[in-house]
Amino acid sequence: MTHQPHIPEHLGQPPAAPQPGYPAPPQPGYQHYSQHPLPYQHPGGPFLPQKPPVSGRRIAAGILGILTSLWAVILAIGTGSVFAPAALIFGLVALSLLTLGIIQIVKSRSRDAGIPLALLGTTAAGMAGALVAAALGLTGGAFVFVALAVFLPVGVLSLLAFLEARASGRNQRHSGGRPR
Numbered sequence: 001m002t003h004q005p006h007i008p009e010h011l012g013q014p015p016a017a018p019q020p021g022y023p024a025p026p027q028p029g030y031q032h033y034s035q036h037p038l039p040y041q042h043p044g045g046p047f048l049p050q051k052p053p054v055s056g057r058r059i060a061a062g063i064l065g066i067l068t069s070l071w072a073v074i075l076a077i078g079t080g081s082v083f084a085p086a087a088l089i090f091g092l093v094a095l096s097l098l099t100l101g102i103i104q105i106v107k108s109r110s111r112d113a114g115i116p117l118a119l120l121g122t123t124a125a126g127m128a129g130a131l132v133a134a135a136l137g138l139t140g141g142a143f144v145f146v147a148l149a150v151f152l153p154v155g156v157l158s159l160l161a162f163l164e165a166r167a168s169g170r171n172q173r174h175s176g177g178r179p180r
Contacts, residue, residue, distance in 0.1 A: 051109055057164055058108045058116065061157035065101025065119055069094045071150045072126055078143075079133055086133045093126040097154070104161075111168040116161035123155040 072094035079086035100119045107115060130147030133139045 052111060052168075054108045055161060055164060057157055057161040058104050058110075061116065061119060061154060061161050062101045062104030062108070064154045064157060065097045065104060065123075067101075068123070068126070068150055068154050069097035069101060071147075072097055075126075075130070075147060079138055083133070083136065083138045086129065086136075086138060089129045090126070093122060093129060096122040097126070111165050113162050113165035113169065116158045116165060120155055120158035120162060123151050123158060127151045127155070 072090050076087045076090035076094060079090060097119070100115060100122060104115050104119060127148055130139070130144050130151070134141065134144040
């Protein structure tokens with residue numbers, strides 16, 4: 001005696017014919033499995049493009065860029081009374097960090113490598129300015145240590161965001177898509 005598996009009654013019957021003007025009823029027992037969810041399709045229109053995921057590195061670099069801009073303002077005020085060009089350098093670094101930090105957060109879904117690269121360059125200018133101010137004897141070693149400790153995390157996160165954007169751009173080019 002062989003054991004036959006139990007087949008539900010609705011699986012052995014032919015599907016019901018759809019009524020005119022109505023979509024076909026879902027087939028019981030049939031499920032569509034896929035690795036990726038299908039993009040949303042408007043009932044009468046084409047597929048809407050899916051947005052790329054938000055980059056946590058970009059958001060972190062943007063927030064730290066904004067916070068570091070406040071520190072650069074303090075550096076500008078601190079060195080301004082002794083050496084006006086250093087105050088100008090730190091003032092420009094502060095303005096650039098603030099602007100680029102905001103843009104970095106707003107364009108966190110973008111895969112463009114320009115903003116992280118500009119933020120990295122601005123951070124490097126801030127670190128170089130702190131080293132030059134110390135070399136000219138305008139500040140002490142503690143000032144340089146604190147300045148590098150403040151600028152370094154923004155630089156590292158900007159570098160990681162740049163590398164992520166660059167790798168994403170390569171993947172888009174190889175798949176035939178356009179980098180966003």
